[in-house]
Amino acid sequence: MSCLEKLTLYLRIDDRNRFIDDTHLENEILVYMPWLHSFTFYICTYMNVVDLQHNISNKDIQQTFTNIKQQPVANTLHSIHGNKIVYSILSISFEFDHLEDIGNTFPNIKCSYVTYLLIQDVVPFDHQFFIRISQNFPLIMNLRIMNIYSQSSLNLNMFATENNQLYATAVYPRLISLDIFCAHHDYVEEFLNEKKTYVPCLTQLRVVYNDLRIVTKNFTREETRRNCANIKRLILITQLAHTKDFYLYFPLL
The missing domain is CATH 3.80.10 (Leucine-rich repeat, LRR (right-handed beta-alpha superhelix))
Structure with missing residues (x-):
């Protein structure tokens, strides 16, 4: 997919030991798509509190996407029942x-x-x-x-x-x-x-x-x-x- 110019991605992933964050997107997706100029996405990761390994800041995420032409990126982090943390990153505007x-x-x-x-x-x-x-x-x-x-x-x-x-x-x-x-x-x-x-x-x-x-x-x-x-x-x-x-x-x- 090295020639891909537009990508729409919706993911919800449970039971990981690490959130899908800006580093993961850069290393696993964006690095292989040099022509990508439109990336519409919503990625939600669920993780047990005891497995939390690192902190995430919106500033770090925003830096990842400065080189592609798209709307700003937002992120959110909150707790839910079952001793879990939900971390989401999404592109703006939201099209899902x-x-x-x-x-x-x-x-x-x-x-x-x-x-x-x-x-x-x-x-x-x-x-x-x-x-x-x-x-x-x-x-x-x-x-x-x-x-x-x-x-x-x-x-x-x-x-x-x-x-x-x-x-x-x-x-x-x-x-x-x-x-x-x-x-x-x-x-x-x-x-x-x-x-x-x-x-x-x-x-x-x-x-x-x-x-x-x-x-x-x-x-x-x-x-x-x-x-x-x-x-x-x-x-x-x-x-x-x-x-x-x-x-x-x-x-x-």
């Missing part, structure tokens, strides 16, 4: 429609093609993070959230009252499917309370039944009714017998 395992450290960049997104972290996500996600991923249709830690640990008081108008509502105009089964019930509140998030096209929801019951106040709460009204498929974990209020809350089931 599928993105997994981003966390709080994901850079503030526009990902205009992404329709499926998985976010995961051991640090709680605050409301402003979801505002940023809604703005930077305008075409997102499928969202999965994995975070078992409560937002209350962030000591935020942005929603001390239901009528607080000082903070923007996150709007996901194309979101169809939401999976919050592996998330703290704070994120059920985050997405179903219309004062925090508006999801007009949401038709599929995967959630723990008891979390849903608590957040909706036994399927009577008005602030969460509108975001549930269009759901046609409800995947419940540990469900109980449905009540009349339940069926009124989900009229399209």
Whole structure:
């Protein structure tokens, strides 16, 4: 591939003893492609914390790509469940429609093609993070959230009252499917309370039944009714017998 001028690469690699970083890309890919002038990529490496061998800086990565004509490069490093570190490097602009395992450290960049997104972290996500996600991923249709830690640990008081108008509502105009089964019930509140998030096209929801019951106040709460009204498929974990209020809350089931 010595004559290759354009390359698009999407990789997710688990159980390595070293991250795929700028040095690896230079020695294993770029050195063999002297004519490469367009390199669009997303490379995500998962590694156990006990195997971490070296530190990585964005400055080092940026130096690798100064000789090819392309958009700037971003990197992100965060922890996930299972005692693992996720390290990602990506070109800007991001041209893929599928993105997994981003966390709080994901850079503030526009990902205009992404329709499926998985976010995961051991640090709680605050409301402003979801505002940023809604703005930077305008075409997102499928969202999965994995975070078992409560937002209350962030000591935020942005929603001390239901009528607080000082903070923007996150709007996901194309979101169809939401999976919050592996998330703290704070994120059920985050997405179903219309004062925090508006999801007009949401038709599929995967959630723990008891979390849903608590957040909706036994399927009577008005602030969460509108975001549930269009759901046609409800995947419940540990469900109980449905009540009349339940069926009124989900009229399209």
